[in-house]
Amino acid sequence: MKILEKICSPLGWLSLGLLGYGIWHVLNTPADFQQGNSVAILFVHVSAAKMALFFYLVLVAASIRYLWKKGDTADTIAEASVHVGAAFSVVTLATGSIWGKPMWGTWWAWDARLTSMLMLLIIYVGLIALRGALEDRQRGAKAAAIFALIGAVDLPLIHFSVVWWRTLHQPASLGNGAPKLVGPMLTTLAVMGVAFTVLGTYMLVLKTLEVREQRRLHDKEEEHFHNG
Amino acid sequence: MGDYSSFVIGAYAVAITVLGGAVFLWKIRLARAKKMLAKMENFGESSQ
Amino acid sequence: MDFRLLKVVYSIAWKDVVGDFRRRDTLSSMVFFSISVLVTFQIGFDPDRQLAVQLMPGLLWVTALFTSLVGLGRAFQDEEEDGGIETMILSPVPRGVLFLGKWLGNLFLTLVVNIILLILTMVLFNVDGWSHIFVIIAILALGTMGVTGLGVLLAALTQGTRSRETLLALLLLPLVVPLLIAGVQATAGALTGGDISPWIRLMVVFDVIYLTLAPWAFGWLVEE
Numbered sequence: 258m259k260i261l262e263k264i265c266s267p268l269g270w271l272s273l274g275l276l277g278y279g280i281w282h283v284l285n286t287p288a289d290f291q292q293g294n295s296v297a298i299l300f301v302h303v304s305a306a307k308m309a310l311f312f313y314l315v316l317v318a319a320s321i322r323y324l325w326k327k328g329d330t331a332d333t334i335a336e337a338s339v340h341v342g343a344a345f346s347v348v349t350l351a352t353g354s355i356w357g358k359p360m361w362g363t364w365w366a367w368d369a370r371l372t373s374m375l376m377l378l379i380i381y382v383g384l385i386a387l388r389g390a391l392e393d394r395q396r397g398a399k400a401a402a403i404f405a406l407i408g409a410v411d412l413p414l415i416h417f418s419v420v421w422w423r424t425l426h427q428p429a430s431l432g433n434g435a436p437k438l439v440g441p442m443l444t445t446l447a448v449m450g451v452a453f454t455v456l457g458t459y460m461l462v463l464k465t466l467e468v469r470e471q472r473r474l475h476d477k478e479e480e481h482f483h484n485g
Numbered sequence: 486m487g488d489y490s491s492f493v494i495g496a497y498a499v500a501i502t503v504l505g506g507a508v509f510l511w512k513i514r515l516a517r518a519k520k521m522l523a524k525m526e527n528f529g530e531s532s533q
Numbered sequence: 534m535d536f537r538l539l540k541v542v543y544s545i546a547w548k549d550v551v552g553d554f555r556r557r558d559t560l561s562s563m564v565f566f567s568i569s570v571l572v573t574f575q576i577g578f579d580p581d582r583q584l585a586v587q588l589m590p591g592l593l594w595v596t597a598l599f600t601s602l603v604g605l606g607r608a609f610q611d612e613e614e615d616g617g618i619e620t621m622i623l624s625p626v627p628r629g630v631l632f633l634g635k636w637l638g639n640l641f642l643t644l645v646v647n648i649i650l651l652i653l654t655m656v657l658f659n660v661d662g663w664s665h666i667f668v669i670i671a672i673l674a675l676g677t678m679g680v681t682g683l684g685v686l687l688a689a690l691t692q693g694t695r696s697r698e699t700l701l702a703l704l705l706l707p708l709v710v711p712l713l714i715a716g717v718q719a720t721a722g723a724l725t726g727g728d729i730s731p732w733i734r735l736m737v738v739f740d741v742i743y744l745t746l747a748p749w750a751f752g753w754l755v756e757e
Contacts, residue, residue: 269508280497295489298496305500324753344507348500355496359489379707386703390694400690403750404704407683410746411708414739418711421731422718460508467511470518477525 261462268459275452282445295359300446302352304453305345306370309377312342312457316384317409320402332398333472335405336388337464341457343381349374369420376415380408394472538630545626545634550641552611559607563646567600571650571657585658590720593654594713597647597673598680602705604643605684606698608635628752632685636747640681647673660724668723675736676716679743680709686747689754711739 279300288294319335322328353371354364365371384401391397574592578584624631648670655662662669684705691700715732722729 293489295492297493301496301500340507344503348503351499351503352496355492355499359492376707376710379703383700383704383707386700387691390691390696390700399754403754404687404690407686407708407743407746407750410742411711414711414735414742415707418714418735421735422714425718456504460504460511463508463511463515467515467518470515470522474518474522474525477522481525 261466265459265462265466268455268462272452272456272459275448275455279445279449279452282448286441286445293359295356296442298352298356300442300449302349302356303446304449305348305352306374307450308453308457309342309345309349309374311454312338312345312461313377313381313409313412315461316342316405320405323398323402324406329472332394332402333468334461334465335398335402336468337461339381339384339401339405340464341460343378343385344460345457346374346378346381350378367423369416369423372419372423373412373416376419377412380412384408538627541626542630542634542637545631546637546641549611549635549638559604560642560646563600563603563643564649566603567596567646567650568653570596570599571654575657580658582659586660586724589654589658589660589662590717590724592658593651593673593720594676594716596654597650597677598706598709598713600646600650601643601677601680601684602698602702604639604646605681605688605701605705608639608685608688609692612692628755629748631755632748632751635689636682636685636744639685640678643681644674644677647677662724665723668729669720672716672719672723672729672733672736675733675740676712679712679736679740680705682740682744682747683708686751686754689751712736715739 283297283300286297288296315338316335319331319338323331323335350371353374357366357371358364384404387404388397388401391400571592574588574596578588580588651666651669651673654660684701687701687704687708691697691704694700715735719729719732719736721727722732
């Protein structure tokens with residue numbers, strides 16, 4: 258855990274730098290034939306989506322670890338990853354919606370990917386609510402871990418059923434989600450992808466440290482309450 | 486080819502606000518928690 | 534197969550079912566809740582005959598889902614009053630068996646209500662599905678198994694928390710989306726005579742996965 262404190266700040270600066278570099282790339286990428294310069298939104302949207310999903314994997318790993326070994330560290334990381342994942346889900350949905358407006362004419366479309374991402378966000382929010390509702394930290398940790406794992410099995414099922422459902426109702430008219438990116442756009446996407454990965458890692462480290470301090474504070478307050 | 490600059494700017498603004506906002510919020514909370522903890526340590530020591 | 538275990542499952546389930554039927558409060562609240570939902574839909578949408586047929590599968594499933602939530606809210610109520618889920622740990626019965634008993638009790642109750650709901654929906658909205666009714670009941674049963682299975686597990690997970698019903702709904706709804714999608718599509722297909730086997734397969738897969746995982750997860754949850 259001490260390592261985290263040391264790398265937090267440097268990671269923050271590194272993300273900032275990489276994001277700046279990424280944005281420079283975005284500004285220098287020629288506009289797409291079909292989408293005009295709205296393709297610029299996709300660089301953020303796709304990167305955020307990857308992060309939103311990635312942090313669920315982190316959550317799963319932490320949850321399994323917690324249920325197996327019961328460490329406080331695992332639980333802290335699990336809690337942190339939910340918040341980071343939720344933040345990226347919100348960005349994915351918002352940027353997806355904004356990209357969709359000029360493309361599809363609507364602020365929202367119930368296409369497979371956006372719907373699945375919305376479900377992911379709701380599951381993240383549910384996890385936050387679950388922890389909040391359970392006052393006993395051990396109970397909260399266990400419940401959250403179990404729910405996270407149930408969600409992990411469920412998310413592929415949800416995505417699969419939503420895709421199936423939408424292919425029945427929406428022929429290609431809506432466009433099948435994001436179109437393919439080629440050429441210089443791929444480089445920009447890659448750069449943004451790396452930048453977001455570093456940013457996400459930074460956010461995870463930061464949030465983990467914050468959760469840890471909050472827990473310590475809470476424990477101290479309990480202690481004083483009982484001794485005072 | 487279309488010019489969707491306002492949408493692009495809007496999207497980036499949202500992303501920066503959400504992600505930057507989260508980072509900002511968590512940093513403040515972390516600092517505040519550390520300060521409160523330090524205060525409690527001192528309080529504990531002085532009352533001993 | 535250990536018949537004593539089966540007997541225990543049966544007795545746990547039966548105790549809940551008999552309790553509900555005797556007190557009648559859970560059963561009647563659920564039935565009347567579903568009726569009010571149907572009335573609300575009628576007032577809100579005021580569908581003509583044609584629209585009613587189109588809406589009916591969705592209407593049926595959404596109402597059934599919300600009604601199930603009412604029943605699930607009470608799933609561990611007796612245990613809560615008698616000293617919490619911890620008292621279940623004291624019994625020597627294996628956790629998985631405990632879960633099965635609770636689940637089957639809730640399933641029976643909810644299924645009865647859902648079948649009543651189905652009949653009411655068809656009557657109130659003039660939808661003629663009578664020739665396909667057994668297929669629809671089967672689809673409803675598949676969905677109810679999954680919803681109550683996950684629901685009982687989540688009810689145990691959220692037991693004793695503030696605003697428990699809201700939390701339960703928030704947690705359960707996203708998880709059962711596959712069942713909802715498949716259920717509505719399959720019901721619509723049954724009414725119009727389309728091919729519903731892929732949807733049925735999805736529901737079966739879902740149920741098999743979760744009815745295997747849930748007892749296990751319940752054991753984890755309840756053990757110390």
